[in-house]
Amino acid sequence: MDFGLTPEQDLVVDTVRAFVETELYPYEDEVERLDEVPAELAAQIRKKALDAGLYAPNMPEELGGGGLDPIALTLAERELGRASYALQMLVARPSNILQGCTGDQIDTYLLPTIRGERHDCLAMTEPGAGSDVRSMRTRAQRVDGDWVINGTKHFISHADTADYVILFATTGTERTARGERSRISAFLLDKQTPGFEVRRGSACVSHRGYHQCELTFTDCRIPAGQLLGEEGRGFELMGEWLGASRLTVAATSVGRGRRVLESAVRWAAEREQFGQPIGRFQGTGFKLADMATDLAAAELLTLSAAWKLSHGRMTDRDAAMAKLHASETLGRITDHAVQIFGGMGLMQETAVERHWRDARVERIWDGTSEIQRHIIARSLLRPHGA
Structure with missing residues (x-):
């Protein structure tokens, strides 16, 4: 392994470090005091990150992202990690799983998220299913061609500021070498969907201003086209992205x-x-x-x-x-x-x-x-x- 950085990687480090020190450090005390990033400040940081070419660095260049290689991206993450989490996450790195979008999902979710027009969050964890993802109880059932979702998620980071959720839910069971296991599928779910409620979770000692939320789904109905990837292949999708x-x-x-x-x-x-x-x-x-x-x-x-x-x-x-x-x-x-x-x-x-x-x-x-x-x-x- 070559321990030397390329000139491009050195430039990434210098650029991100300067952005963090100039645009993020000055607001850390305010965010800590308020336990909130004011909307105007969030918009300001996102715009400056976009203008500086730092937004969505993990997404392919041909889609409008930064297209950083894994080492450069890791170096950028290292420099962003120096700042308050609530602030550094505004220099958004959309979930990689969005690269599994197909058809209309690309224009509705993937590309607007890379451009900073929409913001995602990932919903896997449940009160009874943390490390054991397969034991999740949130369920999606086919009804007249649509999906109807019922269940609860918690510890979902920044769901209060996201526009949509990448949701994992069970869609049945399957036989495996270890016995019967849940089939996990992924869905794209807009916040304004009827039957979907987001509540701020309990206050946390870590990362003030970066909130965890509880999500509740009560007969929440979404079109079949909101399925991300193949039905029952959500677990593989997680592993891939x-x-x-x-x-x-x-x-x-x-x-x-x-x-x-x-x-x-x-x-x-x-x-x-x-x-x-x-x-x-x-x-x-x-x-x-x-x-x-x-x-x-x-x-x-x-x-x-x-x-x-x-x-x-x-x-x-x-x-x-x-x-x-x-x-x-x-x-x-x-x-x-x-x-x-x-x-x-x-x-x-x-x-x-x-x-x-x-x-x-x-x-x-x-x-x-x-x-x-x-x-x-x-x-x-x-x-x-x-």
């Missing part, structure tokens, strides 16, 4: 970890006790050393997975290892940073407490750390028939 989402979590965790480490190093160099900078004391200096080493390892795992993805070689284990190590590293780094800042680390004035709170969710969403370990262990045991 959503595998790289864990790489996104890894990359943004590395970016935020870099920002936290930089803050901790500055504090340790400037804060004096007993006549010298606290970074000179082993108790603090060794923490910084561990933080830097852990972060370098997380970044290498993440870029290695991105490199493999660019060559069509990334496996579920590669993505799981990157997501697991980067998210857990971020947790350790933010905890060490609080300790280095001491009492000030818990004060809103320094933002370290925000990074500490925000880091906690990374070990849960897009597959918990336990699920990532399961994926890794299974890949190790499978060749031995275990």
Whole structure:
């Protein structure tokens, strides 16, 4: 693997970093205080991202997206990860699964989303089906040629600001080697559809301004043409288009970890006790050393997975290892940073407490750390028939 970046990749890093520092950092305190991104601010950031050519970088260039290769995209995600999640997500990366759109779906959903005219969210998780996606109970049934949907989803990120939902629901059962399993299908569902309700979920300690919602479907009827992909192939569609989402979590965790480490190093160099900078004391200096080493390892795992993805070689284990190590590293780094800042680390004035709170969710969403370990262990045991 070539560890050097191309001039184009260097340009991506510099451009995104400058955008984050200029257009996102100044509004972080406001979003934290309001637990909201004002509509005018959201529109302003989206427009500037579009004007700068940073919008939809994960989508093919021929469709109007940025067309970044997996390594460049991972580097862009790393730089965006330095900023408040509610703000950096306005530099939208539409769900890759939209590339499964066909026919009228392309003009109604895919292309307007790439142009920033419409915004999507993904709905899989349910109160009784988190890591076990196959156990979801939201059901879509054929009625007179349409689909009628009933059920509930929760922990659906930014559904309150999305225009439509990419919904996963069961459409029957099938026999497998492991017994009878649910057939999962994907649908495109507009927010104004009768029988579909969106409610703001409980307040979360992580990522203020970026809300999770509850979705309820009560005899919600949609045309047959709203089916995304083939009926019963939603699980395969997830695997085909959503595998790289864990790489996104890894990359943004590395970016935020870099920002936290930089803050901790500055504090340790400037804060004096007993006549010298606290970074000179082993108790603090060794923490910084561990933080830097852990972060370098997380970044290498993440870029290695991105490199493999660019060559069509990334496996579920590669993505799981990157997501697991980067998210857990971020947790350790933010905890060490609080300790280095001491009492000030818990004060809103320094933002370290925000990074500490925000880091906690990374070990849960897009597959918990336990699920990532399961994926890794299974890949190790499978060749031995275990």
